[in-house]
Amino acid sequence: xxxxxxxxxxxxxxxxxxxxxxxxxxxxxxxxxxxxxxxxxxxxxxxxxxxxxxxxxxxxxxxxxxxxxxxxxxxxxxxxxxxxxxxxxxxxxxxxxxxxxxxxxxxxxx
Numbered sequence: 001x002x003x004x005x006x007x008x009x010x011x012x013x014x015x016x017x018x019x020x021x022x023x024x025x026x027x028x029x030x031x032x033x034x035x036x037x038x039x040x041x042x043x044x045x046x047x048x049x050x051x052x053x054x055x056x057x058x059x060x061x062x063x064x065x066x067x068x069x070x071x072x073x074x075x076x077x078x079x080x081x082x083x084x085x086x087x088x089x090x091x092x093x094x095x096x097x098x099x100x101x102x103x104x105x106x107x108x109x110x
Contacts, residue, residue, distance in 0.1 A: 001057040001058060002057070003055060003086070003089055004056045004084055005083075005087040006055075006082065006084050007051060008051050008052045008082055009049060009081040010050040011050070011080045012050055021072050025073045028070065028071055029054075029071075032067070036057065037056055037057055038056055039057060040054070040055040054068075061086060
């Protein structure tokens with residue numbers, strides 16, 4: 001599976017509606033986390049434009065978009081803008097498993 005960075009931007013005018021829908025939004029995200037699809041998530045800081053960053057694993061961008069279409073915030077029309085971009089992790093990625101034998105070396109040289 002690939003990793004995707006999903007960003008949400010919220011309109012400041014939807015704050016009360018987000019508070020109302022938040023319990024089901026959190027329940028949805030918790031189910032994705034427990035199922036291994038949601039790797040990290042959280043809102044941006046109080047000095048930032050309202051929004052959130054979610055790191056999701058998926059088979060494709062379309063797969064992640066279909067999953068995030070089920071988010072109660074999306075269903076309630078509370079996300080002003082959403083981006084889904086594949087994220088190729090370099091630092092912090094799982095260790096790469098090396099071949100048992102380095103290329104170009106005979107078995108007796110290993």
